[in-house]
Amino acid sequence: MTEQSAPAAAVPSRFPAALKSAALSALVAFGLFSLIVGARTDQGPTGALIVFPRLDDLAWLAGVVFAGSFLRTLLFGDAPLQVSRHFPSGVKRIGARLSRFAAPALLGFALIAPLLFYSNRYYLDLSILVLTYVMLGWGLNIVVGLAGLLDLGYVAFYAVGAYSYALLAQNFGLSFWIGLPLAGILAAFWGVLLGFPVLRLRGDYLAIVTLAFGEIIRLVLINWQSFTGGPNGIASIPRPSFFGLPFTDDEGGFAHTFGLEFSPIHRIVFLFYVILALALLTNWVTIRLRRLPIGRAWEALREDEIACRSLGINTTNTKLTAFAIGAMFGGFAGAFFATRQGFISPESFVFMESALILAIVVLGGMGSQLGVAVAALVMIGAFELLREFAQYRMLVFGFAMVLIMVWRPRGLIGTRVPSIFLRKEKELPSSMVAEGRR
């Protein structure tokens, strides 16, 4: 806030304006909250709805809005709030320098995390959850971040992967290590099946079709009782083994074979490394693909599809590969989810999941691998921290999404590193990135 000295001088002169805007905001807030907050409905003794006033809450909220609006106008004037402008440039420079070490530091931390949290099952479970979302984010990043295809139904492929593994394991007794690649292949197959007819649709039509597809998959999972178990889902899905050694407390189990004392944590640690490896595989493949012609074609497609076609690129096939590869990683993550939980049901594959994964990709900075990882960590981590506030945490979560977008529409990482350099490596501002033309 060192740059505040100049605007601060203008504070007293803004006083009347601040009062006026605060009064207006409070009036709007009063209108908004008047009925929904100010009058609570509940079922009375007869079962019919009765309404009773809750004017104190209403007054509180209007007051908070008044104060907030007053302070904002007083301190910052009417100009749209740009948080980044209020950072001293030194902070930005340090931030830029830090980001260079962020990736190795995060990786290093991930590798030793199970040792740090060995005695804390909660943190281990949370780390596994974060890594699952990192992987999903990276998978969707191929489709949305690189190829620029807006996919609102990514969770469908996550579901296909989870159910594929669960059903293969239950009906054919396949082990995790065989079920995993099959789940990925099946998800990719569904990706192609959906993608083939719809990928020539323009951006937003594609978005709604993928959303519809996600809902169709979920509804089929709920209603096809005989095959999927319906709303009850599938239980007792086999847990993964350490390449054939089960994590059980008997002879031939993991602990016994390695001469360790049995502990249920072993399996959690193993699961952690499995999802870490899967996520890193996703990352590795994405980084490799970005430097191959297919990856460059994806990014070119995101920038200008017509120019791509004029250069002889088969855009349908290019989109289809992005869709299929993204779906495949979603399928892997799904299989992992199934084996970790041991139980899956359609409830885990609702639209909110797709929205969450998409938010991770966009908040991270489209196409940036590091950004996606950080965004997943922040979103899922913060979400868990808010657990105490139970019913308010989704509200906070929603506000966070809006505020981050208003603050940094391009996401946390606002630069793009080209896939190849002639002279020296340098980052390009992602404000140049075109996101397709209409």
Place this chain on the structure above:
Amino acid sequence: MTGAPILQVEHLEMRFGGLVAVHDLSFAANRGDITALIGPNGAGKTTVFNCITGFYKPSTGMLRLVTSDGASHLLERLPDFRIAQEARVARTFQNIRLFPGMSLLENLLVAQHNTLMRASGYTVLGLFGFGSYTRAEAAAVENARYWLDRIGLLPRADDAAGELPYGAQRRLEIARAMCSAPELLCLDEPAAGLNARESAELEDLLLFIREQHRTSILLIEHDMSVVMRMSDRIVVLDYGTKICEGTPAQVRNDPKVIAAYLGVEEEEVDKVEAEVGL
């Protein structure tokens, strides 16, 4: 220079609903020539380009392109990307269409997509870093470096294409089209918005492309001085029909052309010319 036709347009007709944008157009562009397509605004020039490059499917008519290996391609039957890929037609756009967030080098590598795709074994070999792909990519980078050097943008190779000034973006778009090794290069108003020096550089570049790379050029241009100096043949369109075709000298003196450009009836040309002192 003049050889056999590389592109033959026969009875091309393009209708949008009731609007006839191009009517019964026939002409040929010879191999190694610079053929210009001129006409007043709205004459249907860009529509002809869009038919040739497959962005529009012609209502009727035939577009035959003969590549240097002797194969003949019927463009009206090919989807746009195969026209670029197989018939080796490359184009630029009236409103520049670069990949603005990608570096100059990346722009030029995307243009070599199909060659590199084959070399990467359709991604499978490239994923595991096989040497053959590394060599192919080095060659592609070399090709890109050559063109960047030729258009004077080598020092900016790693900058974002969207950051370039307008004139440089035009040159880059031509270089990108050339990186796809075309036999026919279609340029849609390449001199639009350029100053005199940039325009002269552009003329040099186009002559260089024709002399050194034996690429035939089809050109839409409004700058008549450029057209008259550069073109071997000129086709004049007005209201979607061809009103004249010939060498620059023939076209310059054709009363129909003058009438079309002055916007008067043919009989009045003499009168109008006298008035404006021609």
Place this chain on the structure above:
Amino acid sequence: MEYFVQQLINGVALGSIYGLIAIGYTMVYGIIGMINFAHGDIFMVGAFVALITFLVLVAIGVTALPLALFLVLLVAMALTALYGWTVERIAYRPLRRSFRLAPLISAIGMSIILQNYVQIAQGARVKPLPPLITGGYTLFESNDFAVQLSNVQILIIWLTFTLMIAFSWMIAKTRLGRDMRACEQDARMASLVGVDTDRTISLTFVIGAALAAVAGMMYLLYYGVADFYIGFIAGVKAFTAAVLGGIGSLPGAMLGGLLIGLIETFWSAYFSVEYKDVAAFAVLIVVLIFLPTGILGRPEIEKV
């Protein structure tokens, strides 16, 4: 045959509700090219405002049904419009010139906010409302099956078509409608020739939200229940309707709404209730494959 006519009536009533919500999607998409993901939740807020207004009116002794309904309609439209205005002001206006996905994420955030806000303020349980408008007409009767046209259905269909006509007139004839059409064509150019684009866009949200409030009220009257989650499903289906009809086209939105309503009703009646949503979405996918810009959407000539 009687069964068929009955389902037709039910489908048209349901489709009217979808159509009114779809107009909000299509207008916003037409004017600023974004999917207003929170619009379904605006509809839900509309239903809640209507519910609470009605209960308040009953509590203070306004019991004459026509008057009460009229007041509920007015309050619901006004307050929900305020919600529409606020959502645009907070979450979309700062992102006006931003890149394509930012407003979408912001809209999803807004949708989450609205759902949870209503859930916290009014509780998660379903709110039942006894049927207010009862009775109806028996159109004809045979084979023990009477074709009913209930008064609620008459109200829904009548209100929808009245609003549609008023609305079409507004778009075609008034200054505001002309400004909206101008912004839709080219917002920059419109502002250059003196159209206040910010105001026009705000009013688009306000009108869309007011229509969604009408839909919310009718939903409440028709089904007699509301909860904080009704916005999502109805929103997705209304958006499907807008796309089906050709997004950006107002008659298209209404037509799409009717089609989705009919598909859903007939599928439930003749095949299975469980798969009615699957049917609606599947029809959407099939239509888009063969008619990529929807039924009444302008065919897009690629500008190259």
